Amino acid sequence: MKQNIRKYFKEYQWPDIMAMIRNNRSAPAICRERFNGKLVVITGATSGVGYVTAKKFAAQGANLLCINRNQEKSERLRQEIEADFGVKCDYRIADLSNLQDVFRVSEELRQWPAAIDVIIHNAGVYLTKRELTPEGFEKTFMVHYLASFVLTHRLMEKFKAQGSGRVILVGSEGHRFAVWGLDTDDLHWEKRRYSGLKSYGSAKTAQLLSMLIFNDQFEGTGVTINTMHPGEVKTDTGQENGRLYRWFKKHIFDKTLKPAEISADALYYLGVSDEVSQVSGKFFNLTTRENPAPPAADREVAKKLWKITLAMTGLDSETGFSGSESNTLQNTGK
């Protein structure tokens, strides 16, 4: 850690911090082009940012394929979208905290007969207490980072074959909570004291780091990948936490937050606008380009994390994840 403090301290720049503060007050750029008949995949479309974003794309003529964990909410969403906008709204049920579900749904997307024009990795959780997934991964890390990593990795060939497509990671300014970077020796918070903010910051930092390598992989293919902060907006986030947290969220935090429609406007702009069609590997605060915190731009750590992630998920073997126990935490040397 001391090493990291020395390494990153000098890279933190006041102008970057000031830009973030300024950008937090900015409205997103608006794209007015239609997106008729295009296919947009959204994870976590049943509430908050994902829900309003699904409606925004549908209102502009896009068909949707939503990856959600809740059957009832998904069916309600499908009926609402199809009735209100006359587009197709498919969904698949997958718990993105379960690696087997992630691989299953990735496979379906890989085989999807139509081109995927945009994929928005939006699903997320904020957990004040450490939780583990069936594979023994820390849950925040799994849902935000590993799930979006596996899906993107499994879709790389499809996207390259299409020669077009935009991958958008819904990140967060919260990546800055991982002030001194990612601890690649303790990605699942076994050795350190867990905190909701720090684990969230680490997962979002990991996502930004993976973007750097995916961007290399997509170079020259017509496919882009970017990460965006959706604003500080009022959503259902944190509902899994205790009563005290929920009380503060409802009575204090929520009163300071903006409507999630700004996130949908920003995601629509990043997914559709010609102005960003050639932009890749960047971080946006809504639609304004911004430098992420230094640890999230560290290419050495990005390469290391990439290798660890391939091993952890079984993607480094030829067949990928088999659902066997060989991919559990115990067997990744942790």
Ligand SMILES: NC(=O)c1ccc[n+]([C@@H]2O[C@H](COP(=O)([O-])OP(=O)(O)OC[C@H]3O[C@@H](n4cnc5c(N)ncnc54)[C@H](OP(=O)(O)O)[C@@H]3O)[C@@H](O)[C@H]2O)c1
């Ligand atoms: N709200 C903000 O101010 C803010 C700021 C920065 C970044 N973000 C990011 O924005 C994204 C969306 O968050 P939100 O604020 O809109 O929160 P939200 O209202 O809680 O929505 C989260 C969505 O993710 C889904 N989800 C959660 N865990 C899942 C799992 N294991 N498998 C499948 N789906 C799962 C939820 O499904 P259910 O409906 O079934 O719960 C819901 O659809 C997250 O990535 C978050 O980190 C939000």
